Amino acid sequence: MRKLIRGLLDFQLNTRSNYRERFALLAQGQKPDCLFIACADSRVVPNLLVSTNPGDLFVVRNVGNMMPPSDPKGNAKGDQSEAAALEFSLRNLPVEDIVVCGHSSCGAMKAVLGGGVGPENPNLNGWLEHGKPALQRMKDNPKLGEGLPDYDRLSQHNVLLQMEHIASYPWVKERLDAGSLRLHGWWFDIGTAQVHTWRPSLGRFIPMDELVGEALLRELGTEGPAHAALSNGNGAPHLSVAASGQ
Numbered sequence: 143m144r145k146l147i148r149g150l151l152d153f154q155l156n157t158r159s160n161y162r163e164r165f166a167l168l169a170q171g172q173k174p175d176c177l178f179i180a181c182a183d184s185r186v187v188p189n190l191l192v193s194t195n196p197g198d199l200f201v202v203r204n205v206g207n208m209m210p211p212s213d214p215k216g217n218a219k220g221d222q223s224e225a226a227a228l229e230f231s232l233r234n235l236p237v238e239d240i241v242v243c244g245h246s247s248c249g250a251m252k253a254v255l256g257g258g259v260g261p262e263n264p265n266l267n268g269w270l271e272h273g274k275p276a277l278q279r280m281k282d283n284p285k286l287g288e289g290l291p292d293y294d295r296l297s298q299h300n301v302l303l304q305m306e307h308i309a310s311y312p313w314v315k316e317r318l319d320a321g322s323l324r325l326h327g328w329w330f331d332i333g334t335a336q337v338h339t340w341r342p343s344l345g346r347f348i349p350m351d352e353l354v355g356e357a358l359l360r361e362l363g364t365e366g367p368a369h370a371a372l373s374n375g376n377g378a379p380h381l382s383v384a385a386s387g388q
């Protein structure tokens with residue numbers, strides 16, 4: 143806690159003045175255009191990774207960067223907190239993009255891989271259920287993440303699984319189908335501090351280097367998601383349209 147208090151005092155003394163105007167503007171309301179879903183892991187720091195400012199990202203963080211799936215009526219199957227954030231951000235904020243960001247050495251994925259955690263963690267065990275279908279996906283598609291440790295392969299499959307969960311909400315699917323919303327799968331390798339992006343046409347995550355970043359920017363265009371060509375061209379439903387390009 144000492145670190146936090148010293149950090150806070152340092153912010154007030156040295157940094158706050160640089161943000162005065164921005165926060166004064168933000169006090170009137172927020173207009174983030176991206177919902178960013180990441181793991182609660184302390185090593186994953188969304189605003190640092192994408193160099194964003196206060197007000198830029200609407201962030202949901204939880205154990206394993208997960209979103210419980212929806213029933214046909216749009217009600218979350220399980221915990222409602224994440225779905226509430228999804229609802230709020232899509233209905234009240236100008237969100238045009240959703241990023242699901244998994245990461246390497248994820249404790250949640252290690253736990254799912256190991257069959258859960260001890261009975262003294264009933265809530266955690268219950269929550270991890272939302273990641274279990276990723277195990278089957280890993281069996282069905284052993285190529286994804288080939289060469290990585292099993293928990294990292296599972297983590298990549300889990301990103302795709304959670305993207306599907308998000309797209310299972312009817313009002314999300316409507317917007318994906320209408321082209322007013324995009325869904326992106328990212329995976330952060332902690333050791334190299336490198337973000338990898340899901341490429342449906344390649345069927346794998348690739349490092350978001352300068353070339354890939356420039357290609358993605360070109361695909362995104364300048365006029366928002368309705369004008370971006372992000373489909374993988376096989377006519378598959380929202381996940382392929384959703385995932386970051388081809």
Ligand SMILES: [Zn+2]
Binds near residue numbers: 206248
């Ligand atoms: Zn994690």
